[in-house]
Amino acid sequence: xxxxxxxSIMSGRVVEVEGGQYRFxxxxxxxxxxxxxxxxxxxxxxxxxxxxxxxxxxxxxxxLITKMSSHKELWVDAGSLTCGGAADVLISGAAMVVVGTxxxxxxxxxxxxxxxxxxxIFSLDYDDGIVTGDKKVKAMSVDELLxxxxxxxxxxxxxxxxxxxxxxxPPDTDLVGKLAGKFDDCYVAGxxxxxxxxxxxxxxxxxxxxxxxxxxxxxxx
Numbered sequence: 582x583x584x585x586x587x588x589s590i591m592s593g594r595v596v597e598v599e600g601g602q603y604r605f606x607x608x609x610x611x612x613x614x615x616x617x618x619x620x621x622x623x624x625x626x627x628x629x630x631x632x633x634x635x636x637x638x639x640x641x642x643x644x645l646i647t648k649m650s651s652h653k654e655l656w657v658d659a660g661s662l663t664c665g666g667a668a669d670v671l672i673s674g675a676a677m678v679v680v681g682t683x684x685x686x687x688x689x690x691x692x693x694x695x696x697x698x699x700x701x702i703f704s705l706d707y708d709d710g711i712v713t714g715d716k717k718v719k720a721m722s723v724d725e726l727l728x729x730x731x732x733x734x735x736x737x738x739x740x741x742x743x744x745x746x747x748x749x750x751p752p753d754t755d756l757v758g759k760l761a762g763k764f765d766d767c768y769v770a771g772x773x774x775x776x777x778x779x780x781x782x783x784x785x786x787x788x789x790x791x792x793x794x795x796x797x798x799x800x801x802x
Contacts, residue, residue, distance in 0.1 A: 582778060583788035585656070586623045586796050587770065590616050591633035593645055597794070603633065619793070620649045627654045627676075629770075629790045635659030636684065639666070643673040650674030656702065660684040664693035671698055681741060682706045682713040688729060695734040702768065703735040707756060708744035723756065727763045738764040739790075742771030751777045754784040761785025 589596045595606040595614040606614045620628050630649065635641030641659035649655055650673070658679035661667040663686070670678040680694045681704030694701050706712040711726060713719050718726060730738065738760050742752040752771045761767040761784060769781055770790040781789055 582782040582786055583627075584625070584778070584796075585627050585629050585768070585788055585790050586625050586793040587629040587631060587790040588616065588619060588623075588793050589631040589633060590642060590645065593642060595619055596633060598631075598633075616645060617648050617652065620655075621652045623653070623793060623796070625653070627656060628793075630655050630657045630659075630675075632657060632659035635661070635670075641666070641670060641673075643669060646670065646673045646675055650676070658704065661694070662686060663690050664697055667694040667701065668697055671700060676700060677702050677737075679704050679739065681739075682711055682715075682718060682726075683741075683743075685713075685715070687715045688718065688733065691730065691735070692733045699736075701735075702737045702739050703730050703764075704739045704741050704770075705756070705760065706741045706743055707753070708742075708747070712743055723759060727759060731763050736764055737766040737768075739768040739770060742769070745771040748772075752781065754780055757781060757784040757786050761787075 589598050595616050596603045597606050608614055632641050654676040656677040657670050657675040659670050661680055662684055667678045677700050679702045680691050683706040685691055740756050740760055745752050749772055752769050757769055766787040768788045769786045773789050
């Protein structure tokens with residue numbers, strides 16, 4: 582199973598996300614960590630970027646995405662609300678763009694993004710239920726939503742277990758199994774520790790997104 586380091590960015594810096602609170606990440610010398618330097622140092626050909634400004638304020642840091650993409654293949658969740666927003670992220674250099682239930686206004690925008698590019702990952706954002714602002718999606722069961730997403734052309738999907746991330750518990754392997762049974766590739770994000778990898782692999786996950794801090798020590802600026 583592929584392990585992909587995940588890095589959160591905000592205001593041009595690396596941030597730690599703990600209990601819904603953000604803190605700028607510093608190296609051992611107390612200096613703010615450079616996203617570009619960190620991405621280069623990670624021992625992975627792919628890095629997952631969670632763009633907090635994009636997700637919370639619809640202001641993705643496209644310039645920083647462009648700079649980081651010159652070093653590594655980037656998969657980016659920038660809270661793309663529309664097909665146009667997803668296109669901007671891809672044009673800026675991202676290899677894959679995440680379109681998630683917590684961000685899209687309705688499934689029509691997911692369909693448009695899939696028609697635009699095959700480099701789209703559909704994210705089921707979950708917290709004891711589907712996290713979405715779309716009343717129609719909220720009324721669906723997970724099975725109904727996954728079936729609809731597959732009909733729209735989704736082939737790569739991700740479970741973002743927001744509840745597990747908040748409550749410090751591993752992702753729901755039953756949900757992982759549902760995604761793995763429906764799509765060609767299934768990735769998992771949330772509160773994932775190394776000892777959970779075997780169980781996720783058994784559930785059918787293609788890969789897991791792991792907080793970069795759990796993958797080693799980094800001394801860049």
